[in-house]
Amino acid sequence: MSNADITIAFDPGLHLFLAAQHRSATSAITTDGTSSLGHVVESLGIPLTEVGALLVNNDEVRPHHIPTTGDHIEVRTFTTPQPTTTPLRFLLDIHLGTLARRLRILGIDAAYETPDIGDAALATRSATEHRIMLSRDRGLLHRRELFAGAYIYSTNPTEQLDEVLTRFEPTLAPWTRCTACNGELRPVTKDEMRDRLQTGTAQNYDTFAECQSCDHTYWRGAHSASLDAIVEHATRNR
Incomplete structure (x- = not known):
């Protein structure tokens, strides 16, 4: 599978984890075409624990989604209160x-x-x-x-x-x-x-x-x- 050229935008609340070049409104990134979106996000420094919704071309996807050329990604931070299991430990x-x-x-x-x-x-x-x-x-x-x-x-x-x-x-x-x-x-x-x-x-x-x-x-x-x-x-x- 060939490389995929995508654009990706991160919620400002996640900028703490990013290198300076990825903190702009939108970053252009080339992936290997086989890695999941979750892997791409983590490779840029963001733990998935801090990620809320992942959007590809305005549609919400799961972390195992594999981006393809032309995709525009939005990575949002978690919402509060964050859903949890019971009992909370x-x-x-x-x-x-x-x-x-x-x-x-x-x-x-x-x-x-x-x-x-x-x-x-x-x-x-x-x-x-x-x-x-x-x-x-x-x-x-x-x-x-x-x-x-x-x-x-x-x-x-x-x-x-x-x-x-x-x-x-x-x-x-x-x-x-x-x-x-x-x-x-x-x-x-x-x-x-x-x-x-x-x-x-x-x-x-x-x-x-x-x-x-x-x-x-x-x-x-x-x-x-x-x-x-x-x-x-x-x-x-x-």
């Missing part, structure tokens, strides 16, 4: 530990791998457990075996959390997950906790919870104001 790489803890504070199932287990193992876990891979590693998001994925655009944890909440609109259940291991919490009485508490804690606090997975214990201590601010920010417009 995430997997975060080693660079997103703060985001993982904030998601857990909100009761969102957020697995987090530390130490670094490598891209192949992360992709396998995503596929096996049907978890959406959250990462700033573009190479990881190119891996075919991923169940699903999403690029985290910001380096600021507050903005990162906003990205996830806007993109996926997860159900929030604050204070129901362990920030240490992602396990589910259960309420426990002060009497159950008494032999594990220092005297001052026992005197000043009455509400406690325990992780059902790792037995880590929780109460509303001096740090609760900063955590309350995270919950208030996340729930303000929901």
Whole structure:
């Protein structure tokens, strides 16, 4: 099959992933005539996790479509909220530990791998457990075996959390997950906790919870104001 000369236009939201020469309104590209449109898009640097609709001559196509000479391609970014499966579960790489803890504070199932287990193992876990891979590693998001994925655009944890909440609109259940291991919490009485508490804690606090997975214990201590601010920010417009 002979080469195919096509034109391609990218949503400005995808320009982050592109070389400068492909950020213009329309780029002329020559393909090998056998590669799928999905492969062409990825070869230009864009993970398919960040792509919404693919249009060829104004008709929507799937990533396996093979472009032919004269085709005009439009590559759009994902729409929000992005359709997801139920239950909604995430997997975060080693660079997103703060985001993982904030998601857990909100009761969102957020697995987090530390130490670094490598891209192949992360992709396998995503596929096996049907978890959406959250990462700033573009190479990881190119891996075919991923169940699903999403690029985290910001380096600021507050903005990162906003990205996830806007993109996926997860159900929030604050204070129901362990920030240490992602396990589910259960309420426990002060009497159950008494032999594990220092005297001052026992005197000043009455509400406690325990992780059902790792037995880590929780109460509303001096740090609760900063955590309350995270919950208030996340729930303000929901």
